[in-house]
Amino acid sequence: MATKAVNIESIEKAFGEPWATTRKRLEDAGGASAIHKELADALYPQFEGVVDKHGWWVQGAVVAYEQEIGRRVPGQRADGTFDVAVSRTIAGQRSDLVAALASHVDGTLNGTALKGEPRTSETAKRSFWRANLEDGTKIEIAAETKSEDKSLVVITASKLPSPEALEDWRAFLKGFLPQI
Incomplete structure (x- = not known):
């Protein structure tokens, strides 16, 4: 059973916006040139008080973005392991x-x-x-x-x-x- 990519539809539902909007937020935060922590730190305050468990969802969105741009494959951590x-x-x-x-x-x-x-x-x-x-x-x-x-x-x-x-x-x- 292979590890699956992050479920974009779940992120859209949690954030209440299309993935394209979340992707733009991440690109505005530095996109592919930013490291995982920088992307998460930029997105985190945008959903604080708006989304339940927003920190968890922000991490998922950053991982999904990193998978989308080819920085990670499913199951891979930020350190490459x-x-x-x-x-x-x-x-x-x-x-x-x-x-x-x-x-x-x-x-x-x-x-x-x-x-x-x-x-x-x-x-x-x-x-x-x-x-x-x-x-x-x-x-x-x-x-x-x-x-x-x-x-x-x-x-x-x-x-x-x-x-x-x-x-x-x-x-x-x-x-x-x-x-x-």
Whole structure:
């Protein structure tokens, strides 16, 4: 399953204007010669107090623009790397599920050795297990309670070098997640 481009129709609906108008706003803010942060910083105040969750929508609009002008491909981050996540709602408590998945890591993930020791943490909402890999990839297992007996588990691989690596990791993570 390939990563999809940003949904322009959703941005139009959220902003209440045609994509051509939003694109013009971005071009007026520097267009292709501006970096992601400059474009987002210029667009952000234009929708503050006008659009719910406007920061999220501004980021989406800038990414869509960057895809449109060929600066990024779907799934690519501003730094040129790629991220992929898989998720599933599973019966169990969040910290137990994270620990169960982490117990299946034998010093490597998807054929790549861990670099340093994995880290765990807890917030009021989520439990985490994080690890760095020798090739620069970063892995995060996160879980949050969805109901009394179920938790949403998300595994993310980030800092991937290419769309091909993204798809390889997607397949690996889909197979890894059901181990609990």
